[in-house]
Each structure stands twice: as structure tokens, then as C-alpha cells.
Amino acid sequence: MEIKKPRPTIDPDSKIYWEAAKSNKLMIQYSIDTKEYFLYSKKLTNAQDSSNIEWKEVSGQGEIYSYTVIHAPAGPAFKSEVPYVVASITLKEGARIISNIVTDNISDISIGDKVKVVFDKQDEEFTIPKFIIEK
Amino acid sequence: MDREPCIVGVADFPLHERGRAAEGNSELTIQKYCAEQALNQAGLKFSDIDGLAVAGMWGMPGPGMMQPNVLVEYLGIKSPKWLEGTNIGGSTFLLHVNHAYQAIKAGLCDTVLILYGSLQKSNASRVLGDRPALYSNQFEVVSGLPLPVGGYALAAQRHMNTYGSSRETLAEIAVSTRAWASMNENAAFQTPLTIEEVLASKPIATPLHRSDCCLVTDGGGAVVLTTNEKAKDLNTKPIYIRGYGESNSHSSINYMPNMDHLEIAKNSSKRAFNMADLNTNDIDLTMLYDSFTITVLLTLEAIGFCKLGEGKDFLQNQRTAPGGDFALNTNGGGLSYCHPGMYGIFTIIESARQLWGLCGKRQLDNPINALCHGTGGVLSSSTTLILSKESN
Numbered sequence: 001m002e003i004k005k006p007r008p009t010i011d012p013d014s015k016i017y018w019e020a021a022k023s024n025k026l027m028i029q030y031s032i033d034t035k036e037y038f039l040y041s042k043k044l045t046n047a048q049d050s051s052n053i054e055w056k057e058v059s060g061q062g063e064i065y066s067y068t069v070i071h072a073p074a075g076p077a078f079k080s081e082v083p084y085v086v087a088s089i090t091l092k093e094g095a096r097i098i099s100n101i102v103t104d105n106i107s108d109i110s111i112g113d114k115v116k117v118v119f120d121k122q123d124e125e126f127t128i129p130k131f132i133i134e135k
Numbered sequence: 136m137d138r139e140p141c142i143v144g145v146a147d148f149p150l151h152e153r154g155r156a157a158e159g160n161s162e163l164t165i166q167k168y169c170a171e172q173a174l175n176q177a178g179l180k181f182s183d184i185d186g187l188a189v190a191g192m193w194g195m196p197g198p199g200m201m202q203p204n205v206l207v208e209y210l211g212i213k214s215p216k217w218l219e220g221t222n223i224g225g226s227t228f229l230l231h232v233n234h235a236y237q238a239i240k241a242g243l244c245d246t247v248l249i250l251y252g253s254l255q256k257s258n259a260s261r262v263l264g265d266r267p268a269l270y271s272n273q274f275e276v277v278s279g280l281p282l283p284v285g286g287y288a289l290a291a292q293r294h295m296n297t298y299g300s301s302r303e304t305l306a307e308i309a310v311s312t313r314a315w316a317s318m319n320e321n322a323a324f325q326t327p328l329t330i331e332e333v334l335a336s337k338p339i340a341t342p343l344h345r346s347d348c349c350l351v352t353d354g355g356g357a358v359v360l361t362t363n364e365k366a367k368d369l370n371t372k373p374i375y376i377r378g379y380g381e382s383n384s385h386s387s388i389n390y391m392p393n394m395d396h397l398e399i400a401k402n403s404s405k406r407a408f409n410m411a412d413l414n415t416n417d418i419d420l421t422m423l424y425d426s427f428t429i430t431v432l433l434t435l436e437a438i439g440f441c442k443l444g445e446g447k448d449f450l451q452n453q454r455t456a457p458g459g460d461f462a463l464n465t466n467g468g469g470l471s472y473c474h475p476g477m478y479g480i481f482t483i484i485e486s487a488r489q490l491w492g493l494c495g496k497r498q499l500d501n502p503i504n505a506l507c508h509g510t511g512g513v514l515s516s517s518t519t520l521i522l523s524k525e526s527n
Contacts, residue, residue, distance in 0.1 A: 005277070006276050006277060008268045008273035008274070008277050009267065009268055011270065014274075041271050041385070041390045065293070066289040066292045066296070066394055067289070067292060068280075068285055068292060068340045068341055068343075069340070070285060071337070071338040071339055071340065071341070072263055072281055073263070073279060074263050074279045074281040074285070075264020075265065076264070077264065078264065086275065086279060086280045086289075088289055096390075097274065097389065098274045098278060098280070098387070098388075098389040099274065099278050100279070111292065111293065111296040112296075
């Protein structure tokens with residue numbers, strides 16, 4: 001029996017991110033007061049006092065802040081994919097987000113590599129924004 | 136000083152077969168045993184306890200969500216005046232000491248029992264992929280980041296990139312910690328380890344390999360605190376809490392401000408040193424939570440035992456092994472002694488035993504001051520204690 005991969009428990013702070021992904025758009029939050037972008041947490045911004053928040057589509061371009069090649073999968077659902085790459089990515093707009101790097105060459109990844117978003121459609125209800133390396 | 140809080144008893148739970156509790160135990164029997172041992176060491180009874188702190192991962196969902204209630208009932212503590220059940224990960228028990236210090240000092244209670252117990256190995260409850268895709272963690276869980284190791288791996292990769300540290304740097308830590316464990320008969324792994332063996336161990340989440348990761352064991356511990364006035368009539372010499380600090384910054388690793396340095400450990404240790412009026416040169420024993428080798432490297436640099444990025448030089452040539460000039464994790468740590476899930480309490484237990492001179496083969500030469508540091512979550516929370524034979 002196929003073991004299903006985990007799906008996000010969608011909440012008010014992630015709903016538009018996942019909704020937008022279904023139509024191949026990357027959307028994150030933006031503080032109108034401090035002009036900073038973020039996804040979910042304001043921790044990396046100075047926008048903690050700002051409630052003037054809107055969702056904006058962003059370029060989908062960024063660079064690798066850090067990454068790890070996974071050999072011990074996060075449960076049986078990911079077993080068939082090892083080795084795979086999870087990365088923390090700094091978007092051009094400044095926000096840091098976490099996702100997979102899709103690549104055929106896992107030995108050729110470095111911090112600072114430029115990446116761009118691709119949309120990995122799981123089914124009609126769920127698409128995951130992932131990234132590929134821009135050479 | 137009046138009502139100066141001090142540690143008067145500690146205990147850990149005996150383990151067999153590489154970190155297993157004897158059959159027939161529950162998380163509650165483990166904690167009761169540790170409580171009895173620690174109280175006996177001090178010369179106290181359960182009826183002396185009027186404050187209780189406990190944290191753990193057992194019994195959830197269910198009674199374990201309110202662990203102070205379960206333990207007060209199970210141990211039959213008659214009339215507790217002060218309770219603490221905060222859980223900020225494996226760093227928690229140092230926070231419990233800190234908060235117990237404040238409660239005792241303020242006269243809210245006199246004698247506090249701090250408890251921890253786990254059967255995670257026997258119950259096979261530790262897996263890399265059991266976490267729900269909830270709140271800020273939803274993005275990494277959907278991406279298949281094994282937790283917590285994947286979070287620490289991201290920090291390790293970033294540290295290596297920024298400062299030129301390497302897998303060899305991390306291996307120094309695994310090897311020296313194992314050498315200390317070889318002198319702890321309660322340690323799960325006591326056979327010496329080499330740098331080559333660490334480098335050749337199988338990859339988990341690069342750059343972290345198997346030997347960079349803490350063990351999965353059962354275990355438990357207890358710490359008893361009281362006032363210096365009460366301690367005069369007890370069996371042990373008081374160990375004073377000269378300094379403490381606590382801080383945190385995030386839940387998901389993605390929101391750690393800078394993954395190559397542990398800002399929260401810098402902050403919590405600075406507060407501890409300021410309170411103690413001591414500095415890093417005054418520390419005779421350093422007990423750092425070693426969930427992963429990278430945790431130790433980040434913590435050493437953040438506390439200021441060496442400068443940011445200089446850990447790779449600091450750790451060279453087994454400096455932190457027995458006989459080296461920096462005594463680190465002398466019980467064998469979470470890497471080789473035990474790691475029941477929330478290891479922090481064992482930094483306190485080992486420090487007290489070293490300060491009392493009870494450590495047998497691995498005993499240090501008359502240490503006065505010990506620094507304990509806890510890290511919880513995915514480098515999420517930091518707690519620091521400076522314990523001493525001398526009061527402030």
C-alpha cells in the first residue's frame with residue numbers, strides 16, 4: 001500500500017500560499033508599514049508591530065541560504081525519493097522559505113546558488129512550490 | 136545570604152543493553168526511582184517536597200499533557216505550593232532549575248523536586264517523520280525534512296560555508312565525547328571511536344552522519360533543590376546556582392535568525408556570567424547539550440569559549456577529550472551516554488557529581504565552577520546555568 005505524504009494543515013497564515021500554488025503562483029505576506037516580505041513568521045523582519053499585512057505575488061527567484069541532502073527519509077512516505085534535497089531559500093524579495101531543490105545532480109549544489117520556483121502538482125487539490133537551480 | 140537556593144541531590148536512571156531501562160518500568164516508575172535516589176542522597180523525604188517541576192514527552196495525548204498533576208498524584212506529594220511544567224524542548228530542565236531558584240529565593244516554597252523520565256527506546260516511539268505538518272513547521276514537513284536532524288543539518292551546512300569548519304571539526308566532538316563515555320559505566324556506548332569511523336558512518340542528513348547524532352535511549356533523572364539553611368542538616372555539600380539565563384527564537388529552523396551562530400546561547404550565557412560575576416576562564420567543567428555534534432560547536436562559539444568561526448581550531452587534536460585542557464561533556468553526553476529525548480537534565484546531574492567528586496575514573500581535579508547549557512527544539516531555545524561549590 002502506498003503511504004501518503006504529509007499534507008499541510010492549512011491555516012489562516014498559510015491558506016493563500018497553498019491556494020496560489022494551485023494556479024502556479026508564489027504568494028507570500030508583505031508588511032505595508034515596514035515594506036518587508038515574509039512567509040508565516042515575522043521573526044526575520046521588523047514587522048512585529050505591523051498589522052497592515054497583504055499577500056503579494058513574488059518573482060519566485062532567490063538563492064540557497066542552506067541545504068541538506070536527506071539520506072534518512074522523514075518517514076516511509078519519502079523513502080523512495082532518497083537522496084533528496086531540502087533547502088532554506090532566500091527569495092529575491094527578502095523572505096526566507098523552505099522547500100525542495102529538484103535536481104538530477106545532488107553533488108552540485110552550493111549555498112548561494114541562484115534558484116527559481118517550479119510547481120509540483122500532486123493532484124487537483126495540492127501543489128507544492130519547489131525550486132530548481134538556475135545555471 | 137538568606138534563602139540561597141542550592142542543589143542537594145541528583146540521580147539518573149540505570150540503563151542496560153545500549154540504553155534500555157529494565158523490563159517492567161513505566162515513565163512513572165523511572166521518575167519515582169530517580170526521585171527516591173536523589174532524596175536519599177540529600178537525606179530528604181518525599182514529605183519534605185513542596186515544589187515540583189516536570190517535563191517529558193510521555194502520555195500524550197492524555198494525562199502527559201499535564202505532567203505536574205500526574206507526578207504529584209503518583210508520588211503522593213501532599214501539599215505542593217509551587218508547580219512548573221514548562222516544556223521548551225531538551226533545554227527545559229535548566230529552565231526548571233532557574234525558575235525553582237527564583238521560587239525558593241522568593242519564599243514561595245523550600246524544597247523542589249525536578250523530574251524527567253522516558254521510555255522512547257523501549258517503546259520505539261522515536262521516528263524521523265512523525266511530526267504533523269502544522270503551523271510554521273508545515274512547509275518543512277511537506278518537504279520531507281527529517282526532524283530534528285534535518286534542521287541541525289541546515290545549520291551545520293551554513294556554519295561550514297561561513298567559517299570553513301568541516302566534518303573533521305564535528306568528528307573531534309564525537310570522538311572526545313566517546314572517550315569520556317568509556318569511563319561512565321552507565322553509558323550506552325563505551326567502545327572508543329576514531330575520527331575515521333565518524334567520517335565513514337552513514338549519512339543521515341548531510342553534512343551530519345550517524346556518529347554526529349545523539350543516541351535514542353530510555354532514561355530519567357532527578358534534581359533536588361532547597362535553601363542553604365536547610366542544606367546545613369543534609370548529607371551533601373550545597374551546590375549553588377551562581378548564574379542563569381534563558382532565551383529562545385523560533386519553532387521552525389527556517390526562522391532561526393542566523394543559522395551559523397546561536398544568538399540565543401550568547402544571550403542566555405551572557406546573562407548567566409553577569410549574574411555570577413564570572414567569565415569563561417573561571418569554568419572548570421562545561422556540559423553542553425550535544426543533540427548533534429554541530430550543537431556543541433555552535434554553543435562553544437556562542438558562549439565565547441572561542442570566537443565565532445574559531446571552533447575548528449579550538450577543537451583540534453582532541454582538546455576536549457580526557458587529559459585535554461578543556462573538560463567537556465564528561466558523562467559521555469547525548470552522543471554516547473544516553474539521550475532519552477530531552478537530555479538537558481543530565482548536564483546538571485553530571486555537573487553536581489563532578490563538583491561533589493563522585494565521578495570515579497572520569498573525576499576532574501577539584502572543579503569549582505561548572506557551566507551547563509541546554510538547547511531545545513531545532514536550536515530553538517537556550518538555557519544556561521553556572522553551578523558552583525562557592526556561593527555568590
